Amino acid sequence: xxxxxxxxxxxxxxxxxxxxxxxxxxxxxxxxxxxxxxxxxxxxxxxxxxxxxxxxxxxxxxxxxxxxxxxxxxxx
Amino acid sequence: xxxxxxxxxxxxxxxxxxxxxxxxxxxxxxxxxxxxxxxxxxxxxxxxxxxxxxxxxxxxxxxxxxxxxxxxxxxxxxxxxxxxxxxxxxxxxxxxxxxxxxxxxxxxxxxxxxxxxxxxxxxxxxxxxxxxxxxxxxxxxxxxxxxxxxxxxxxxxxxxxxxxxxxxxxxxxxxxxxxxxxxxxxxxxxxxxxxxxxxxxxxxxxxxxxxxxxxxxxxxxxxxxxxxxxxxxxxxxxxxxxxxxxxxxxxxxxxxxxxxxxxxxx
Numbered sequence: 001x002x003x004x005x006x007x008x009x010x011x012x013x014x015x016x017x018x019x020x021x022x023x024x025x026x027x028x029x030x031x032x033x034x035x036x037x038x039x040x041x042x043x044x045x046x047x048x049x050x051x052x053x054x055x056x057x058x059x060x061x062x063x064x065x066x067x068x069x070x071x072x073x074x075x076x
Numbered sequence: 077x078x079x080x081x082x083x084x085x086x087x088x089x090x091x092x093x094x095x096x097x098x099x100x101x102x103x104x105x106x107x108x109x110x111x112x113x114x115x116x117x118x119x120x121x122x123x124x125x126x127x128x129x130x131x132x133x134x135x136x137x138x139x140x141x142x143x144x145x146x147x148x149x150x151x152x153x154x155x156x157x158x159x160x161x162x163x164x165x166x167x168x169x170x171x172x173x174x175x176x177x178x179x180x181x182x183x184x185x186x187x188x189x190x191x192x193x194x195x196x197x198x199x200x201x202x203x204x205x206x207x208x209x210x211x212x213x214x215x216x217x218x219x220x221x222x223x224x225x226x227x228x229x230x231x232x233x234x235x236x237x238x239x240x241x242x243x244x245x246x247x248x249x250x251x252x253x254x255x256x257x258x259x260x261x262x263x264x265x266x267x268x269x270x271x272x273x274x275x276x277x278x279x280x281x282x283x284x285x286x287x288x289x290x291x292x293x294x295x296x297x298x299x300x301x302x303x304x305x306x307x308x309x310x311x312x313x314x315x316x317x318x319x320x321x322x323x324x325x326x327x328x329x330x331x332x333x334x335x336x337x338x339x340x341x342x
Binding site: 012013014015016017018019020022023026030053054056057058059060061062063065066067069070073 | 128129131132133134135191194195196197198199261264265266267268269270271328329332333335336339
């Protein structure tokens with residue numbers, strides 16, 4: 001499965017499908033300056049760093065850190 | 077999942093009691109329940125704030141809401157003190173508590189609305205956003221306008237304590253308008269766990285405006301009894317939905333903490 005779809009799948013239980021898609025798309029465009037379907041495994045850490053501010057705002061730093069760690073650990 | 081049903085059951089029980097009790101007892105129960113509901117929202121708000129970390133964006137929101145509800149609960153205290161509360165109910169400190177509590181809830185609503193904007197998430201075309209905003213402004217202006225037509229002449233006619241009520245109506249209207257991005261975000265959260273928090277917060281703030289609307293309707297309609305009972309229901313919902321949202325927020329942090337510890341030790 002594509003990297004961005006795996007990341008979206010891990011965000012969706014918390015943020016819902018639409019918001020997870022919007023968040024990943026925004027992070028890819030802002031932090032990687034590319035479309036989501038062009039994101040590969042080497043860009044995953046930067047994609048996650050792009051997601052972190054939004055996750056921290058809505059969930060708090062601790063929940064956001066846990067989520068980012070699980071994405072980095074599980075997405076292959 | 078059971079929590080929203082518990083809130084609905086408590087609110088239904090409260091409305092039934094207010095409707096079925098004799099008027100003098102209903103008034104006493106209403107005052108006591110109002111204080112308890114606000115105290116519950118204050119306690120849960122503060123617990124949610126302290127569950128979040130220092131510097132977390134929503135910690136300030138929950139601190140403001142916890143403090144606001146604590147102030148509003150304190151301002152209600154004279155109503156359950158009987159004769160001893162008569163003097164306290166006209167004390168300037170009570171009006172200060174009302175004004176500060178409403179100002180803090182307005183600050184909290186603004187912070188919540190800005191949370192969505194600050195993340196850069198943009199779900200809808202600007203035209204639809206503006207249309208929703210215009211509808212909310214019209215509803216808020218209609219309800220607050222009706223309340224001000226009633227309260228302003230009283231405030232101007234040497235009843236200075238009424239200025240606190242005037243301020244509270246204006247704050248409720250502004251808070252309702254600030255709920256536009258909160259509603260949009262809640263809709264887009266779909267079935268995510270975060271949705272429970274945002275729907276509850278939207279519902280709570282909308283209920284304050286509905287509570288104000290029932291006050292105006294009760295005066296203008298012949299069916300004042302049912303209208304006032306509905307007002308009791310909306311006030312209870314406004315407080316208990318805030319408490320519910322705070323509970324969800326705390327739960328989210330606690331479960332993430334547990335999952336993180338489990339992942340670290342695996």
